[in-house]
Amino acid sequence: MTSKATVSTAAMVKREPATTPDANIPRAARRSRNQFFAFRGTLSRRAQILTSICASLFVIAAWELSTRLGWINSLFLPPPSVTVETLxxxxxxxxxxxxxxxxxxxxxxxxxxxxxxxxxxxxxxxxxxxxxxxxxxxxxxxxxxxxxxxxxxxxxxxxxxxxxxxxxxxxxxxxxxxxxxxxxxxxxxxxxxxxxxxxxxxxxxxxxxxxxxxxxxxxxxxxxxxxxxxxxxxxxxxxxxxxxxxxxxxxxxxxxxxxxxxxxxxxxxxxxxxxxxxxxxxxxxxxxxxx
Amino acid sequence: MAPAPYLVFDGIAKYFGDLEVVAPTFDLAVKRNEFIVFLGPSGSGKTTLMRMVGGLETPSTGEIRLDGQPIREPDRDRGMVFQSYSSFPWLTVAENVAYGMKYRLDLTPERKEARLAHYLQLVGLSDFADSYPNKVSGGMRQRIAIARTLAAGSDVLLMDEPFGALDAQRREDLQIELRRIQQQDAKTIIFVTHDVDEAVFLADRIIVFSKRPARMLEEVDIAAALGPDRTLELRDSERFFKLRTEVLKFVRAAAGHDN
The missing domain is CATH 1.10.3720.10 (MetI-like)
Structure with missing residues (x-):
């Protein structure tokens, strides 16, 4: 439901930016938040790059932590820090x-x-x-x-x-x-x-x-x-x-x-x-x- | 004395395997510079007949002659304008139009340049010469295709529902423009559509087709009733409306014409 509404709003905004109905939330803010998970929504180039970097950093951090915290033996999965050093x-x-x-x-x-x-x-x-x-x-x-x-x-x-x-x-x-x-x-x-x-x-x-x-x-x-x-x-x-x-x-x-x-x-x-x-x-x- | 017919369909029938597409036999003589509209239900064989003129299909029986010469294969004397994919997305508007002359060895580069400018001007695309087709409207894309066939030097334009995907306003603009170009450049046009208004507005003569297999049900002489000039005022006139109603009756009859 929400995603459907979002898409139609986005389409309207695109066509006639002056006549958006609503709202208490600033339009730009609402749009950017909704667009993140909108089906085939639009996302600015900067937001996309940022998302890519954050996701990658998250994976690397999880990998590092999993050995640091002793969940996985570092002999089997060397953490990123060691890998980079070896590299x-x-x-x-x-x-x-x-x-x-x-x-x-x-x-x-x-x-x-x-x-x-x-x-x-x-x-x-x-x-x-x-x-x-x-x-x-x-x-x-x-x-x-x-x-x-x-x-x-x-x-x-x-x-x-x-x-x-x-x-x-x-x-x-x-x-x-x-x-x-x-x-x-x-x-x-x-x-x-x-x-x-x-x-x-x-x-x-x-x-x-x-x-x-x-x-x-x-x-x-x-x-x-x-x-x-x-x-x-x-x-x-x-x-x-x-x-x-x-x-x-x-x-x-x-x-x-x-x-x-x-x-x-x-x-x-x-x-x-x-x-x-x-x-x-x-x-x-x-x-x-x-x- | 009547002039010799320019484009002749002589005893045409077409089968795709067991499927009868054009019923035996279709005969038609088209005068030079005549605007013929093939009107009929979608999926009848009218497009197939038009494609035969382009040399893109071969008749199962009979032959089509252009200026006395039997048509065997496509060539640039017969240009095509399709409803979609009518221009190349990787070429700019000007390059698309110029593509019509790419294989012409009879023109010098200067001559090509001059023709390009002329036809861009004629279809009102001079200001968009360097745009890519995805940046211009659907109506402009169809203009590109028309200009390309003109630049190629086609004498016969074959148009397969070229304005089918356009909104009403653009459609009307392009119809007026096409009619003007046809008069000015003296082209013979075969135009396929299922839109009665469009057919009456554009045609010198309408051929009303049955459902598949295509056979000619009616032939309506529009030129005699409306004359050569087609304007917006004409479109709103009583004369136009009457003629349109008459043709619509034929089309309804065609739709009910089951074998």
């Missing part, structure tokens, strides 16, 4: 940044390979019935294979070098991505395609100038999400066969029950993910300003 010594003494760089490079190379292959194949799958019919069963089959199950085969095929790692990452993302791309293309309104044809575009011009351009914002979003999955497979690949990279660092630390180093490694991955995602979001906002 620092690992950066200064154990080449953590170099290992992170190696991992990031692997992710990007494999991901780039996936993208370069998935975009044309996905577009072809959704644009041409024949290609779709031929590839869909194969893609669906491989898509459901768990990547870890293919690690032994991959090692037999490619040994324990970089090829295996790139292959496993590619395997984990390409088949997912190809379907996402096909779906993005399918969702391009038929009207756009027909506009192109009725102003004299050839099929390739239609694809390049209209269909691809129309799917780009969704495609970008899907790439951003899929990139995150790469990290999952990377750690598996690096645990199994590597002598560098974050997965190796984490796995090596585990061997000595060095949980704070494990945690520091995990946190590094999280931080890289957070940073990448924010940068990609920023690019999205810049580049697709018309949305």
């Amino acid at each position: 620092w010594t690992m950066i200064t003494q154990k080449h953590l940044l170099w290992n992170a760089g190696v991992s990031t490079l692997r992710v990007w190379v494999a991901f780039a390979l996936s993208v370069v292959m998935a975009i044309p194949i996905g577009i072809a799958m959704s644009s041409f019935r024949g290609v779709g019919a031929a590839l869909e069963p194969i893609v669906d089959f491989i898509r459901y294979l768990p990547v870890p199950a293919l690690v032994p085969l991959s090692i037999i095929w490619f040994g324990v070098g970089e090829t295996t790692k790139i292959f496993l990452l590619w395997l984990g993302t390409f088949f997912q991505l190809v379907l996402l791309v096909a779906d993005d293309m399918r969702r391009v309104p038929q009207e756009y395609v027909e506009i192109a044809y009725t102003v004299g575009a050839r099929p390739f011009q239609m694809l390049k100038d209209v269909a691809f351009r129309a799917m780009l914002p969704n495609l970008f979003d899907n790439l951003r999400i899929t990139l995150g999955w790469c990290w999952t497979y990377l750690i598996i690949a690096e645990i199994v066969a590597a002598d560098n990279g974050l997965g190796f660092v984490i796995w090596a630390a585990r061997r000595y029950m060095n949980t704070s180093e494990v945690m520091a490694g995990v946190v590094t991955i999280g931080l890289i993910g957070l940073l990448t995602d924010q940068i990609l979001r920023l690019i999205h906002k810049r580049y697709f300003r018309y949305l």
Whole structure:
């Protein structure tokens, strides 16, 4: 009930700010309080950032307290303070940044390979019935294979070098991505395609100038999400066969029950993910300003 | 002597599998610069017939000829204006209009520039040239589409309920404007709608369709009754009202026309 009333009030306020009925409470204050939990309500940029920071701080504080108060043995869950300390010594003494760089490079190379292959194949799958019919069963089959199950085969095929790692990452993302791309293309309104044809575009011009351009914002979003999955497979690949990279660092630390180093490694991955995602979001906002 | 028909529907029928969409056979001869309105219930085959002119559907039987040439595929001599998704959101208003000329090799860049300015002016969008479509009104978005087809150099405009999503006021403005543009630029228009007022106000000739499968039930010569100029005053006149009532009767009959 309340949320419904809030939404309608907000809509009214937007349209004609002068004629709000009520009230004893200042309008701005009431609005901001209600908007916080209003379904699809609006929240100022500053309030959003503040909320994000507060929530994160809360989680970190709860984590710190849970070991400080002895609820959890710090050997199993090192508190943030210890993790940060370890992070620092690992950066200064154990080449953590170099290992992170190696991992990031692997992710990007494999991901780039996936993208370069998935975009044309996905577009072809959704644009041409024949290609779709031929590839869909194969893609669906491989898509459901768990990547870890293919690690032994991959090692037999490619040994324990970089090829295996790139292959496993590619395997984990390409088949997912190809379907996402096909779906993005399918969702391009038929009207756009027909506009192109009725102003004299050839099929390739239609694809390049209209269909691809129309799917780009969704495609970008899907790439951003899929990139995150790469990290999952990377750690598996690096645990199994590597002598560098974050997965190796984490796995090596585990061997000595060095949980704070494990945690520091995990946190590094999280931080890289957070940073990448924010940068990609920023690019999205810049580049697709018309949305 | 009557001029040779410009656009000819000759023995058209259309089936999608077992589904009969256009009943055999539909025949119609359209004069150059004539404003034809296809009026009929939603989901009848009238849009399909219009799309055939665009080359976006092929007739199951018969053929459509434009200036004596059978229509086989879409090209820029026949422009489309859709109800929704009628402009590209990633292009500015001016870029959208200019897109109509993108594949024209016969125009120099200067010529394109001049045409762009001309058509933006014609549809009243010069002040919004650099805005993105999501920042302008629904009526303006339809103007973008009209200007694009004009810039492309289309002689035939195919309009599929283009004003269907607009409010009454904008609708009326655009109808007056479209009629003016059609007279000024001498375009042949096929306009699909289920709105009787709109049909009577715009058309030189109305074709009233049955429910699916589409067949022509009536042909109403509006030009003979209302003349070429359509103004707001006309809209409020007794003449208009009478004609509208007459057409409405046909449409009601069409709605009750079950097989």
